[in-house]
Amino acid sequence: MTTSPRPDPLQRLADEQARRAQAQLLRRVRTTEPGEGAAIVVDGRRLTSFASNDYLGLSRHPALVEALIRAARSDGVGAGAAHLLGGHRDEHARLEEALARWTGRERALLFSTGYMANIGAIAGLVGAGDLCVEDKLNHASLIDGARLAGCALKRYVHADAGSAARQLGTHPEAAALLATDGVFSMDGDVAPLRDLATLCRAQGATLMVDDAHGLGVLGAEGAGSVAEAALAQDDVPVLMGTLGKALGTFGAFVAGSAALIDGLVQTARSFIYTTAMPPALAAATCTAIDIARFEGWRRDRLVRLIAHFRHGADSRGIALMDSRTAIQPVPLRDSAAALAVSARLADAGFHVPAVRPPTVPRGQSRLRLTLSVSHTESDVERLLDALAVALERESHSSPNRLPEGED
């Protein structure tokens, strides 16, 4: 018999759900099964996936699986406690050392996910009265980190160091962190890291780079976008990387000076108040690093596949975005077009998800297509043919099916 005038959060959620469905913006969790190579089974259909971040094809590598099993046999599955309360094992210590060595940093600190590494590092470094300046297209976890930190958050025009300089200038007295993706997760382009490093040096700001999509893929031995730009620890004092993408496992880290890492151990709440990642996962990741670093043929192959894809798209008149990485988005007119093209590709045997607002800005719906060493040249050729047909059909269908402003 409640007659409270209070809004009901669950009812509100249901109402919003209907509105999202109407605007073709509903997100749906699909259960998938991996197949051989780049194959994936989605809703009972066997498709060739162009959606994975497993760029080097390591997630199912027998050496990683073996390392995981061996470590689990001897140490069990769970770490049993947080790093500071007895959960930090030899495997974690070995992985932190390997990550520091690989990225050319003094030390590294493990986090359970990239999301947690970003919120922990940002809130551990800046707070009320401070400033965080971020690229407009930064990953959500970098934005959320600044929000949680309670500092002023200023966003700059994508990949525009001049715009970043103006935003830094709004709070000239405040301690400032400038955070950017190294490789942008939905666009595939690389941040102007050298310009940003110069700017930060000139303005006394601290540069933080999230290299989730650069680590393993760019730079000598796959050390990432920061290594490719030849920026040392002094230039990029806060380097964050994830283990769930090119390394094929799970988890994340922040690397930098001993002072940074010692400080984060005291201040990063998402490090302190959470269970350490399973040690067997850390063992498997050590194996992944060795393969990622020293099997350079994987990166060479990825580079060839990217060139093959871009050349093939060009010769078929398919417009792409300006990316030289494994992330090759295909821009579409709106959400409905992105969904329609994605559905046609599924009918043709390919899994290429549509990405819609709010993951990307309004009006920038797209297919987020990724390449990996698990693809063959023939996979790429067949995809390009199917894509050309699907886009051609879409161009003949009626535009503006959405209410004005929905996309």
Ligand SMILES: *Cc1c(COP(=O)(O)O)cnc(C)c1O
């Ligand atoms: C995936 C991703 C993250 C989050 O990493 P998880 O380990 O998946 O939580 C953070 N930043 C960027 C740029 C990413 O692409």
